[in-house]
Amino acid sequence: MNWLRAGVLGANDGIVSVAGLVVGVAGATANRSAIVIAGVASLVAGALSMAGGEYVSVSTQRDTEQAALRLERYELETMPEAEERELAEIYEDKGLSPDLAAEVARELTEKNALEAHAEAELGIDPDDLTSPWHAAWASLVAFTCGGLLPLVAIVLPPVGWRVWACAGAVVFGLVLTGWVSARLGNAVARRAIARNVTVGALTMGITYAVGLLFGVTTG
Incomplete structure (x- = not known):
């Protein structure tokens, strides 16, 4: 179950992190190459950071157990x-x-x-201790899959539709991860989904505004 939790968190973080960056860059420039480079860099760095963080965290928990x-x-x-x-x-x-x-x-x-x-x-099962490698790989793969969603959504459409297409893809992804996280924790799905979508929308809105400001300033 620990790897599944790490996977859901990784996917959610990948969606929000990469979406925030690519939308911000899209606000500053319409250059497709710049958006792709920024998105891929964010995707790689975020996936490695997420995997490393989970590995260290779960390793500490395992050492304690x-x-x-x-x-x-x-x-x-x-x-x-x-x-x-x-x-x-x-x-x-x-x-x-x-x-x-x-x-x-x-x-x-x-x-x-x-x-x-x-x-x-x-509260420990000696034969089933938490695995840092399982958590790390789950985070790496999930972050990558989550991050690809906004990256692909913003790169493929025409310039005028990029941000809206990315926003729609992000909302869909966050609804899904919110629902899954609620099911895993036996919580109310509506609340989890609302939190996810709100955080994602705020992230994209703020970074897009910053991107627009930066683009106007440098232009």
């Missing part, structure tokens, strides 16, 4: 009875009777002590 598991393994080896009592108390707090909680803790400890304690105490 591994450190917690090492500590838990040490405690199970040096104080098994105290750890079993602690596990029983966790299940008591969840509503089980003391006798049933003690029995559950004993059986789970006998089956796989580390797995039982890691999941109950730390």
Whole structure:
């Protein structure tokens, strides 16, 4: 699930980042080559930055999980009875009777002590730690796919339609990523979509205004 989250965020960031840049450049100049160069540079730099950021972030999270598991393994080896009592108390707090909680803790400890304690105490599955490489590649691919949407939309149409075509493509992409992110988080889709579209529209509007100002000033 972590890689899917990273992918959705990457796609969303790719759409907004690249759209903001190419629309800003389009506001300053009608030169297709300038827009393509700026868009491709933004796409490559953004994808690498997003992938690197996810790799570092998830690597830190994985290091933290591994450190917690090492500590838990040490405690199970040096104080098994105290750890079993602690596990029983966790299940008591969840509503089980003391006798049933003690029995559950004993059986789970006998089956796989580390797995039982890691999941109950730390919320970690020792056999399914987060993968920094999965998150990095998901971000890289998703950012690239998301960024290609506004880049293609602004390059292909005639000059007079470029910005409008890009805006339409961006709104479509942000509606899609907003809906997917809401589904992943069991949230209200309308709110997520509204946030996405608002951020994208503001980004394009501001950068286009800056581009127009820059084009007028330099012209």
